[in-house]
Amino acid sequence: MSGDHGHRDSQVVSCGANGRETQKHRDKHKDKDHKHKDHKKEKGDKIKHSNSEHKEHSEKKHKDKEKLKHSNGGSDKHKEKQKDKDKKREEKSKSSHSEKPKKEKENGYVGETSPAAIKSEPEENNGFYPSPQHKPPKREYDDEEFENKPKKVKVELDKKAKKRKYEYEDDEEEEDVKHKKKSKDKKAAEGKKAKKEAEDKWKWWEEERYTDGSKWRFLEHKGPVFAPAYEPLPEKVKFYYNGKPMKLSPLAEEVATFFAKMLDHEYSTKDIFRKNFYKDWRKEMTSEEKSIITDLNKCDFSELNEYFKAQSEARKQMSKEEKQKIKEENERLLSEYGFCVMDNHKERIGNFRIEPPGLFRGRGDHPKMGMLKRRIRPEDVIINCSKDSKHPKPPPGAKWKEVRHDNKVTWLASWTENIQGSIKYIMLNPSSRIKGEKDWQKYETARRLKKCVDRIRTQYRDDWKSKEMRIRQRAVALYFIDKLALRAGNEKEEGETADTVGCCSLRVEHIKLFPKMDEQEYVVEFDFLGKDSIRYYNKIPVEKRVFKNLQLFLENKQPEDDLFDRLNTSILNKHLQELMDGLTAKVFRTYNASITLQQQLKELTCSDDSIPAKVLSYNRANRAVAILCNHQRAPPKTFEKSMQNLQTKIDEKQNQLSAARKQLKAAKANHKASHDDKSKKAVEVKRKAVQRIEEQLMKLQMQATDREENKQIALGTSKLNYLDPRISVAWSKKWGIPIEKIYNKTQREKFAWAIDMAEKDYEF
């Protein structure tokens, strides 16, 4: 593992201690948060104060040794800006609320009109993209590919490239068909269809990329699908206030149903959630309702809740035909709105439905949980498409907010969401060219890092000794990012989101230093909430120099002060950019994840293992990465039970095995006695049976191990986002493992480029 230095191995092991955050822990954090907030309320003055204190102190201490450029202004400024922004936001949301026409039938449904289907290949060559009929120039995908400033790729025709196509897809089709035991006719028809589809699959990775920063030349789509209009509750389903039935106005009723649907969820018991909901609910009430409803605790939504439960029950109980009808309708919607035409190719859209209104559910202790996520109307939506395309039609009687033609971006539609004020986008599916190219490029950047990571590591180790505080901080932070695969850690606006951190935003309270712990020296304990409020807990021994630096960074700071007070992601990334073109903090995560997979696969795969055993090895390698990246999940609710079931199966199989063995023995004895052909055959039959059962048992045991080890670990995220798929493809080719064992259909679609191009000797 040339690019990897020793620390990785210990990491994989030591990370195993990461536990999922327990309720207790969450509560602990909550308390801390309160303290924290109270403290930070006076941040404006206090920080200045404490910072200048810190400055003074530091300067006293390191005056001669260290050049301390400390800009500390901005606290007050920041506070003011913050206020301004808040005000603006409030006004914005107020106006959007009051401007909202009270009755809008067209709100939320798709136009009835169903114009001609999207042509899958437009006749005229609208863009300048080479059409598939013209043989595309083949791309070379060696290391030099995907430089940051893309160069023109040699134009060179390759007719053979087409031959080797989609072996996997074909295999699978056949398998599927066999499995379902379709009639011969159907089988033949499907086979043909599959072939045709495979032929139509476009290998964008064999074509040139745009070099001018544009993302497409031609883009045509039908616009997003809006959430269905609100259907008022039937008369008999009643909301009660203070024990008395009360008919709500449609708007207030709709918001009430959002809450009623969540009654069984823990959310609805949380104070902040209830408070936020109540506040936003009141905004939708008529003045009369407002005057009556004054206490959320006196509201009784239970009948509403039961009504929705009954409805979903009824949906489950529907007849086959009805279900089929719904399915067909969904398919129709998908085929009409789920695709677009980008540069002569029909591409799948990732999310073609606009998010329906509801109550905001943040992750972790989110200050905005329970707020009303308002309904998006066509008037809120910006459409992006090419000028010369057939523009999407807004629903009848409605208008788009804007139609623009910006081919420097990849989105088809966007709107501004009212909780954080951020923009949401309609974009293409991961299998699309535009996403795939970017993904490929990401791994190429990580591979470039592999080539220079030794140099960078030497450099940051050197920087631990720097005279400048900011450089030492940068170097220690980078070390964490590299060694522990931490995220960059941008600053976040306080009170806007849950209190989570990444590397650069770590606070004093998130680490503990132990000069000695058990057998080890210089141990750092990390305990913080990262992205999605997932707890990161880890104890690792670090080098003495790192340890000493951390002690220095901690000096004279409060628990809620930043550990790296002279560092942020922008400074860090600027530095990284100088070390390598295209290098940013997250590249380390990609690099370390992929290199770990490759190395673990090498280590764990035994050539004479069976296929299931090899797949287990693969999953274990995948797991090592997931642990490194701290990808956790809540243990499945039925975990214990499902483990038990599996164990029962194993026990049964074991009994079967001993029975089969006994029979084999008997058959052997019989054969010894009689020496005839018949008894010989019987022995063979029994021997085979034993073998088969042994295999089955192994497989079950394998499954059990895999599942047990996977209890709290989510493999999907790393598989989908961090592991260069070519490593997996190469591995599967090398060992003759069908790719279906590693990648499901969706994943194979996303990684089609890798499946097509990686050979068994591919090296990350």
Place this chain on the structure above:
DNA sequence: GTTAGAACTTAGAAAAGCGACT
């Protein structure tokens, strides 16, 4: 150099789908 906004990737939970078993 700071900050806000835009664009895009990464993330886990929940819903939906589906095959095996009863």
Place this chain on the structure above:
DNA sequence: AGTCGCTTTTCTAAGTTCTAAC
């Protein structure tokens, strides 16, 4: 046919990074 348990798909929140404007 209905239920169960697992897998896949969908959903959308929450990150990172880049850019442009001061």
